Amino acid sequence: MRKFAGNASVELTSGVWSGVKPRMTLFMVDVETDGPAPGLFSMVSLGCVRVDRQMTTTFKAIFAPVSDRFNPDALAISNIDRATHEAYPDPAEGMAAFAAFLDGNSKGRPVFISDNLAFDWSFTNYYFHRFVGRNPFGHSGRRLGDFYAGLEKKFGAASEWKKFRRTHHTHDPVDDARGNVEALLHIADLHGVKLPE
Numbered sequence: 728m729r730k731f732a733g734n735a736s737v738e739l740t741s742g743v744w745s746g747v748k749p750r751m752t753l754f755m756v757d758v759e760t761d762g763p764a765p766g767l768f769s770m771v772s773l774g775c776v777r778v779d780r781q782m783t784t785t786f787k788a789i790f791a792p793v794s795d796r797f798n799p800d801a802l803a804i805s806n807i808d809r810a811t812h813e814a815y816p817d818p819a820e821g822m823a824a825f826a827a828f829l830d831g832n833s834k835g836r837p838v839f840i841s842d843n844l845a846f847d848w849s850f851t852n853y854y855f856h857r858f859v860g861r862n863p864f865g866h867s868g869r870r871l872g873d874f875y876a877g878l879e880k881k882f883g884a885a886s887e888w889k890k891f892r893r894t895h896h897t898h899d900p901v902d903d904a905r906g907n908v909e910a911l912l913h914i915a916d917l918h919g920v921k922l923p924e
Contacts, residue, residue, distance in 0.1 A: 750834050750835025750836065750923075751833075751834070751835050751836045751838050752777060752778070752832070752833040752834050752835060752836070752837055752923060753777070753778035753838050753840050753869075753911075753923055754776070754777055754778065754829065754833075754837055754838065754839060754840065754864075755776045755777075755778055755841065755871075755904040755905075755908045755911065756774070756775045756839055756840070756841050756847050756848075756851060756904060757773070757774050757775075757841065757842070757847060757900040757901075757903040757904040757907065758770055758771075758772065758773045758774075758846070758847045758850045758851060759771040759772045759773075759804065759805045759898055760801060760850060761797040761798055761802045761805075761812065762794075762796060762797055762798045762801050763798075763801075763846075765849050765850045765852075765853035765854070766793070766794065766853055767794060767796055768794055768796055768797060768798070768801075769791075769792040769793045769794050769797065769812070769818075770790045770793075770818070770850050770854060771789065771790065771802065771805045771807065771812060771815075772788065772789045772790065772805065772899075772900050773787070773788050773790070773821070773825065773850075773851065773854075773900055774786070774787045774899065774900025774901035774904045775787075775825070775828070775829075775900075775901075775904055776901065776904040776905050776907075776908050777832055778840070778908050778911060778912070778922060778923075779924065782905055782908050782909070784832050785901050785904075785905070786824075786825055786828040786901075787900060787901045788816075788820075788821030788822070788824060789815045789816065790815055790816065790818040790821050790854075791812065791813060791815040791816060791817060791818060792812055792813060792815075793818060793857075797809060797812070805898060806898070818854060818857075818858055819859075822854050822855055822857075822858040822859050823859060825855075826855070826859050826861075829863045829864075830863065833863075834923075834924075836865070837863050837864055838864065838868070838869065838923070839851070839864040839868035839869070840868060840870075840871060840907075840911070841868060841869075841870065841871065841907070842870070842871045842872060842889075842903075842907050844868050844869065844870035844873075845870075848864075848868045851864070852866075871888060871907055871910065871911055872885035872886055872888060873885060874911070874914065875887065875888040875914050878914065878917075878918045878920070888910050888914060889910065891909065891913040891914060892906035892907065892909055892910050893906065893909045894906035894909060
């Protein structure tokens with residue numbers, strides 16, 4: 728379908744304007760959990776840092792369990808026990824607040840990026856659909872290690888990017904997300920990649 732914008736015509740294909748650069752904002756997300764799979768196990772906490780030079784636009788939430796199953800060793804990574812986890816707030820509150828944070832801090836479409844995309848996104852997606860009814864990130868995301876490996880043209884480089892973190896990896900999800908943003912910005916500068924602003 729052809730539409731007209733000012734003096735220029737552009738094609739509308741499947742609801743997307745071709746020839747028009749979509750606006751987007753990258754958000755680095757990190758989650759801590761009490762086990763390996765959403766629904767069967769629960770998120771403990773979620774941290775998010777908007778990708779920009781300041782790295783001051785952040786979000787953090789902690790969540791009560793959604794399942795009776797848990798792995799004590801996984802909880803120990805977050806430095807808590809089961810009783811502490813059970814006393815955390817209702818996940819519906821935290822996920823609604825996260826959706827509002829993304830809506831209020833995105834220039835266009837929010838884009839999910841993580842150091843462990845399959846894991847972090849699966850929990851985030853499950854919780855958004857269960858407690859909010861929608862995932863503001865949509866159905867896709869980006870993995871930091873793959874970005875780096877592609878730029879280096881070396882598949883095995885997927886974990887080498889971690890040396891570019893400055894913030895110590897503490898398993899506080901905001902600290903971990905911030906360290907990953909630091910690495911992403913360094914990699915982008917190193918390779919002359921312009922990131923969305």
